[in-house]
Amino acid sequence: MPSLTTQNLSKSYGGTHALKNVSLKIHAGDIHALCGENGAGKSTLIKILSGVETPDQGLVQWNGNHLSLGKVHEMESKGIVAVHQEPVVFPDLNIVDNLYAGRELSSGMGTWLNTASMKQRTRDILDSLGEDLPLNQPVGEMALAQRQMVSIARALFNQCRILILDEPTASLTTRESDALFKTVISLKNQGVGILYVSHRLEEVFQLAQCISVLRDGILVSTQSSNDLSEDALIQQMVGRKVAYPSRQQPVNADITKNKPVLELKALSRTPAYDDIHLKIHAGEILGMSGLVGAGRSEIARAIFGIDEFDTGEILFNGKKLQNHSIRKAIDLGIAMVPEDRQRQGLALPLSVETNLLLPSLNAFQGMTGLDRSQMRSMSGQLISKLGIKTGSPDNPASALSGGNQQKIVLGKWIHQNPSLFILDEPTRGVDVGAKSEVHRMIIELAKQGSAVLLISSELPEILSLSDRILVIAKGHVSGELAREEANQEKLLKLSLPEEAKQSP
């Protein structure tokens, strides 16, 4: 069976070893999962295999032949293709043009494009993937899951033999993920070797025959998935045991007797959401579950003053908010961790300290200017309190791992003691270790009396943290569940839109 092997791959950036002597074998027709925390070296390995980076040491062989490294073209010509988290496509072009970009078919001695046969081949490839996508729609208008399919189709087009999928389900809904899994399995059956990189362990066990674990740049193990339990895998990834924290509620404490911090009354904005009622009390974590695009983030944005709403009321600590600015929301005591950490949460090239203090800089300003020493001591406190791993507060935020970046986004607010935290996908793309730290912080916030609105697409996260769960489907509240009665099946059922339930 043909296979892709690496031998003793090593790569270091500056003083840190990103990869150390990694030897791996991926067979055609196999799904080989690669697990590891952020910063474990997964992306470096992917970059080397797709020809973006050159290793300091080591070899890569395809069927026993050496490949010349650091050349994307060489890798592609051997059929080794990577599909990234955020698929790279030309957003304004349609599927056909995306697949054929740079290798258009022409006829009449190259004078005009052979549109008909390009369309036909595109349709064939989509058929082989079991996908029915509109050929004329600009790809940028499609859902993320569909764009990902376009990227996979593009890879297949290259006579792909080894397909590298980097966190393919990170932003997909459960249903979209299921469709992707079907495609992955059918590709496997066609003899394509798949290197499947994911944080989501359920899907790793569901799909992969073989699981490799990277930790701190070292290949810890390669095992058959049958011989491995989820707990054992996590232990190998982090070197210690991690579990979802179970939130113990004090007996007799009825949080709903606390005063409501936030109340929404018939909040509507067409077409995003309609007639939303909700109440969050001090010390309560309200989970908001639902599919991506159901309107959850839009509701959060209205509360934080980013977008306006059409009708209805937002009551914050009993006071009505209308057309409020983000600054007003912050000053009243609302904090928000937005869903897209890098684009909405951080000014990446700026220092950790500046990012941490960005919303509160005015507080450090006296007559003579900014009080740098006070800023330094505050950022130092936050860094140690949140366990942010950085050499110095002056390092740029971009140098930190995803989990540590997310801690900065949380840290921006914590020292101002907000009474409401809106957390939109607070652990997306965060590794297992940092994830449980973020979970502990969320519980701590509630314990100290803040109200928390937790938006998450990850059901175990919602289930383990929330006191109550609100499910949003197509912009409506489709159900509210108390902590005790909630489970994954109920949440999923409530989150599916009506028509999907009728024809499952």
Added chain:
Amino acid sequence: MKAIFLRTLSLPETFLSCLIITLFALISQLDPSFLQWEVQRSLSSHIWELAIIAIPMTLIILTAGIDLSVGSIMSLSAITAGMLFQAGSSMPLACGAALLTGTLGGFLNGFFIARMRVHPLIITLATMATYRGIAEGISQAKPVSGFPAGFTRLGQDEWLNLPFAAWVFFIIFVSVFWVIHRRALGLHVYAIGNNDTASRFSGIHVDRILIGLYTFSGFASALAALLFVARRNTAKADVGMGIELGVITAVVIGGVSIFGGRGTLVGTCLGLLLIHETREFVSWHWNRDEFILIVLGLLLIVSVVFQKLLRHKQNSS
């Protein structure tokens, strides 16, 4: 210690300082007479107007914006002052009206950029044409001159051996420098240039800051226009023609990233000095205008490429 030394070495400001020192060394070999104080002073009389506009331009480019309309705002302000004076109004009133016009012109730019979300390049390209067109229309392209001596003295008198315009520049520079480096506003400007969405989400009044900066740019352009008119004792619609290119070139040579978020006011000053001395020396020594353009173009290429290489090295080490 070594790390700090290396970082200082790779700053664009260090590179520019080296270039300037090299330039002066070269000049002292070729033509030392150019370096006499009197020569320098007489050749620098016009640079201060450009330098005044370069301060707000630096801040605007730091927010990843641009203001192409500065020259046209100069023209409109100069014409406002000239026409009012010709119509018989007192000079202080005419000057006040000119400053108001420029400020309003800048505010309009900022309003469209921040509130209507029009790209700065497009809106200031549009107002560059519009403002100049209005100035030409009002003045019928005729120059106004014969301003009172009290006014022209602003452009010609010196104080402690430096022209009045130089002192205006220093005052603005020092106050803006203080705000940028010692106030929260400075960090806000850098944050906006690095990520305006994240800045908004952190409660920074992005819109207000942008409107403020473009308004400041309009005010500074009007101020520069008045100094120009006082120096030349003439107001015409072609005042400030093409000055935006000189200003933007100086800012970019000074190491301010055109994509925002990176650069300093000191860099801009060094960029101004380098361009100014190069330009004046070329025309002093060879007296050939086409040389100036070639040398300036080469200077821009060399400095931008070099800064890119330095950054690349810094990132990979």
